[in-house]
Amino acid sequence: MKRFKDILVIAPRDVDMRKPLQAAASLAASNNARVTLFDSLGPLRFGRGAVLPGYKPDDVHQLMEQARRAELEALAAEVPHARVHVDVGTGRGFIEIIRRVQERGHDLVIAPPDQPGGLVGFARASTTMHLLRKCPVPVWVIRPEVPSTGDVLAAVGPFEEGTPTPLDRKIVELGSSLAAQRRGDFHLVHAWSLEGESLLRNGRVKMPASEVDQLVSEARLMAEDGTAKLLAEVGLGTDEVTAHVVEGRPVTAIGQIAGSIDAGVVVMGTLSRTGVSGLIMGNTAESTLGNLRASVMAVKPEDFKTPIESTRSLLSLSTDEM
Template identity: 35%
Template sequence: MTLIEVIPEDMLNRSLAPKGPSADELRDAVMAERRTWIESLIAPHADRVDCQVDVLVGITFIEVIRAVLRDGHDLVIKTAEDPEWSRLLFGSDDMHLMRKCPCPVWLMKPDDKPNYQRIVAAVDVDVLRTVPDEQVLNDGILDLASSLALSDFAELHLVHAWDAPTAGFVGMWSNDPDTTERHIIEGEHSRHQVAMHRMTFRLSERIGEEAYEYLSPRVHLPMGSARKQIPQLVEKLKADLVVMGTVARTGIPGFIIGNTAESVISQLQCSVLALKPPGFVSPVTLQ
């Protein structure tokens, strides 16, 4: 495990008194002080956890992502910024990390519980065709969510929001629009239900039948927009953590997480564990 603190460059470039330390001396002193402080925090756990301390200078999200690229870290855990001037839980560095960090990013509320009670895994399913990258991402979401739920003895809720966009147009061609609309909605719901069953079956095969039966994940299939239905369900359940994917182009640098994912995240008031799709390339580089 590596503990990282990033000191803003402008903090170390302020003008000094004529007879004070040089800029280099100030930088070395500040970095040494922060390193000593972090080491004092981990000292009680040193016999159980192998920790490395890195004190870096620059912009937080850029330096953290560069550390991930340089050292091959599998997970970034960070306390959410929770800016006082905003109703949003997640600040600028948080959103940049979720957009651009190649590995999963776990943003925790400052007052998070030591153990989660309810975990929500949000997935997206294309019922018309098999999308390999989507399947890998969904399986990754469920694997992480189920692992955390098992370790914390927490409830696991799986949510997939779906819609039947053609149902609203049946009045243009059907002689019995109410019945036709109902059949369309029922058929669409059934297809998404089958897709979720396949996903949970794969999960049970990966974690084992006994663990799956112990978890007994609750599956939620709300009809409507994901950006509306997922935050509402999370609030209703009083969930402690949402595990979800971010949507980005793969194989080329991507700056923007999907509009739906960003809209959902901006409405949440709980911790978030965000995963990237396979093939994601961070726009941040080592240089």
């Protein structure tokens, strides 16, 4: 977590911000990081018959922005020993957030889920899901009902021919650091399976059971070896992490392990390992996020490209077309 130096905290109105602010304050104190509180106002829409004596729509919007800025400044005063700045934008929430990340160099986004507390998953959290899919930097979604201390689970894989990817290493490094910050235990889960096992055992052309068993054994060893290699690459000993190498579907394994250890945070990648970078979320991530009760830190590969155009890019494009 030492890597984060410029944290953007999303602060919607009428939301309990204590946990996100605590997390930002802790990181700011340990990293000497800058913190920015941000909220986005929607565009004003007046009916045709609306009459505003003495005011233009822009005047009303400016008053609203000033009022919201004052509220955020009062919220910023609750973050001790940190450099806290306030920013208010206009437009669709997740787009404005991602554009600020692109243009101002924020390296972590912290946000509460935009849905009622206590719900399983994030299916009703539209802005949250857009950020998890499209934001180019890590996004830490902090549920207000989850304790600020406790265990962390990192979900890794699938490995490429048994070899961990740079994204896997990034997930483990962040998860280990986050567990230390939360004074909890660090767990890792890697789900594996033999592709096509049911067809090999029960298809019209069956392999001998002993041969299928041998293939399953080889798949298990590859998963165990890949996990051991990953932990060695990041310098974690067996006394620093509990590794769960589980046969089965990743969605099921992640949910079961997270529930059994009562994980407070799950750190995971949110992109499919194949497909068009920046445009799709992996099926595993989508399904897992729909079933978790924990907070989530979502991580992207270093070469991830967001589909959201920055304002600077749009201005440059407009200038080139003139």
